[in-house]
Amino acid sequence: MKEEQRGIDDSVVTKRKSCTVAFKSLRVVVLTAMFLIWIHQIYHGQKIAITLSRKERFQQCSVDNYLATGLPFLDTAERPPLEEYILRRNNLAKALLADGIDAFVVEPGYTFSYYANVTQPQWESWEPEERPFLMILRPSIAEDGTVVANTSFLVPHFEEDRARLLKMPFQEPISTITYEEHWNYYTTLWEAPMWKETLSPNLMVDEEIRDFIARGLASNGFNVVGLAGEVEAVRQVKTDREIGILRAVNTGTVEAIRSMRKCLYKGVTENEVVEVLDNTLRAAGFEPFFDIVEFGKSAALPHGGHDGTRELQPGELILIDVGAHLYGYSSDVTRTFYPPFFPNPPPSEHNTTEKTFVWNLVLEAQAASVKAMKADATAASVDIAARNIIEAAGYGKQFTHRLGHGIGIKAHESPYLNKGNHIDVLRPGMVFTSEPGVYVWNEFGVRHEDVLVVRGEGDAENISGGFAVGPWEP
Numbered sequence: 001m002k003e004e005q006r007g008i009d010d011s012v013v014t015k016r017k018s019c020t021v022a023f024k025s026l027r028v029v030v031l032t033a034m035f036l037i038w039i040h041q042i043y044h045g046q047k048i049a050i051t052l053s054r055k056e057r058f059q060q061c062s063v064d065n066y067l068a069t070g071l072p073f074l075d076t077a078e079r080p081p082l083e084e085y086i087l088r089r090n091n092l093a094k095a096l097l098a099d100g101i102d103a104f105v106v107e108p109g110y111t112f113s114y115y116a117n118v119t120q121p122q123w124e125s126w127e128p129e130e131r132p133f134l135m136i137l138r139p140s141i142a143e144d145g146t147v148v149a150n151t152s153f154l155v156p157h158f159e160e161d162r163a164r165l166l167k168m169p170f171q172e173p174i175s176t177i178t179y180e181e182h183w184n185y186y187t188t189l190w191e192a193p194m195w196k197e198t199l200s201p202n203l204m205v206d207e208e209i210r211d212f213i214a215r216g217l218a219s220n221g222f223n224v225v226g227l228a229g230e231v232e233a234v235r236q237v238k239t240d241r242e243i244g245i246l247r248a249v250n251t252g253t254v255e256a257i258r259s260m261r262k263c264l265y266k267g268v269t270e271n272e273v274v275e276v277l278d279n280t281l282r283a284a285g286f287e288p289f290f291d292i293v294e295f296g297k298s299a300a301l302p303h304g305g306h307d308g309t310r311e312l313q314p315g316e317l318i319l320i321d322v323g324a325h326l327y328g329y330s331s332d333v334t335r336t337f338y339p340p341f342f343p344n345p346p347p348s349e350h351n352t353t354e355k356t357f358v359w360n361l362v363l364e365a366q367a368a369s370v371k372a373m374k375a376d377a378t379a380a381s382v383d384i385a386a387r388n389i390i391e392a393a394g395y396g397k398q399f400t401h402r403l404g405h406g407i408g409i410k411a412h413e414s415p416y417l418n419k420g421n422h423i424d425v426l427r428p429g430m431v432f433t434s435e436p437g438v439y440v441w442n443e444f445g446v447r448h449e450d451v452l453v454v455r456g457e458g459d460a461e462n463i464s465g466g467f468a469v470g471p472w473e474p
């Protein structure tokens with residue numbers, strides 16, 4: 001019994017011993033692991049602290065927020081295909097017939113890129129040239145009876161091949177009229193067979209054409225008139241593809257402001273916000289092309305003007321007006337808001353009564369302009385709808401600019417929404433900004449800017465993702 005007992009005891013002791021050893025080595029492993037994790041965390045934390053500045057963390061935060069949305073707004077945009085350019089030129093041909101014009105003449109620039117995808121710097125990266133390169137668009141009747149555009153180019157002979165290499169969006173090889181350096185190129189154009197028996201062809205020149213070219217044409221056989229009428233309306237009325245791109249880039253620009261806002265901190269400068277916002281927009285594939293970022297009393301100047309070094313303080317409203325490009329189309333939106341670190345409701349030492357009143361007033365004015373933005377309304381009536389509300393509240397003199405403008409491949413395009421424009425009448429498909437503002441000198445400024453498309457029926461439709469909701473919810 002005893003021996004047996006001892007035997008059992010011995011084995012228990014042996015088991016206990018081996019358990020203790022196992023436990024001890026487990027404890028060593030766990031402690032070592034915890035130590036390594038701790039060291040790693042310190043190292044990693046220091047690495048972030050050492051290699052990322054506050055501004056870089058700000059940018060990382062903003063870009064991460066932006067990408068976390070999944071960028072769903074990009075879905076409505078596609079790069080304009082060949083058919084889009086054919087559609088635009090054929091729309092122009094119909095407008096030329098309606099206006100009684102023989103041809104439309106345009107130099108590389110915004111309008112040229114609208115009809116044939118070539119901007120001024122794409123043709124002359126150095127500087128605008130003295131030798132004219134002109135696109136001449138005429139209406140003609142196709143075999144099926146429809147009105148289509150017939151396009152030719154006036155180009156220096158030695159540049160003809162370079163013009164072909166632009167691969168402009170045409171189905172057929174481009175048709176050129178060439179001139180030698182020592183010729184009168186306006187006469188060369190006038191002698192081209194396309195004018196047939198017409199002695200003084202009626203040319204409408206684009207608003208961007210340089211004055212010496214317009215005068216050269218006018219003094220060499222052509223009757224020259226400026227951009228107007230149905231021809232001007234072609235670019236004003238956006239196609240569905242254009243609206244898709246404008247919706248994407250404007251919605252995405254508002255989203256970028258919202259993503260950036262969440263990362264703002266006390267003491268950040270206006271210039272730092274510009275840089276971070278631009279890089280946030282780039283994360284969606286947009287190309288930023290202007291920013292107005294103003295804190296507090298800087299925003300009493302609607303288009304900025306200070307040096308951007310102001311540091312953000314609690315209680316200051318932030319005004320941001322920013323634009324970016326997608327496939328050559330512009331965004332132009334404005335938000336005015338408090339940073340997230342400024343509490344809502346505000347601490348009692350901040351009197352925000354007037355700022356809050358003005359913030360809501362400007363939003364009310366914007367809503368009134370959207371209601372007024374209907375087909376067949378005059379441009380003036382839309383401005384006046386917003387202005388009446390601001391004037392009635394006693395801030396009329398502080399609403400110092402027009403209500404808005406057309407927007408497309410240029411951020412500012414005709415028609416312009418100002419209270420004197422009783423000539424331009426809104427058509428379905430026109431796209432405008434509505435951007436009322438109130439600027440209280442030496443105090444603050446508020447502007448809300450969204451982009452809207454005029455519809456055939458009902459109110460204009462917002463294509464910048466919806467309006468601001470409140471000073472903490474821009």
Ligand SMILES: *[C@@H]1O[C@H](CO)[C@@H](O)[C@H](O)[C@H]1NC(C)=O
Nearest residue numbers: 079080081082117167168169
């Ligand atoms: C228009 O030009 C851009 C480059 O500037 C090019 O990527 C695009 O394919 C062109 N579009 C057409 C329809 O040729």
Ligand SMILES: *[C@@H]1O[C@H](CO)[C@@H](O)[C@H](O)[C@H]1NC(C)=O
Nearest residue numbers: 140149150151172193194195
């Ligand atoms: C365009 O006009 C020219 C000159 O009138 C003519 O020779 C040519 O066939 C026309 N092109 C098309 C595609 O209609």
Ligand SMILES: *[C@@H]1O[C@H](CO)[C@@H](O)[C@H](O)[C@H]1NC(C)=O
Nearest residue numbers: 348350351352353354355357
């Ligand atoms: C806050 O400012 C408004 C004017 O903007 C003024 O009427 C009001 O008395 C002020 N409130 C306090 C508590 O000072």
Ligand SMILES: *[C@@H]1O[C@H](CO)[C@@H](O)[C@H](O)[C@H]1NC(C)=O
Nearest residue numbers: 460461462463464465466467
């Ligand atoms: C803005 O437009 C979007 C998309 O069409 C729509 O869902 C939203 O309700 C609109 N917001 C307002 C306030 O009209």
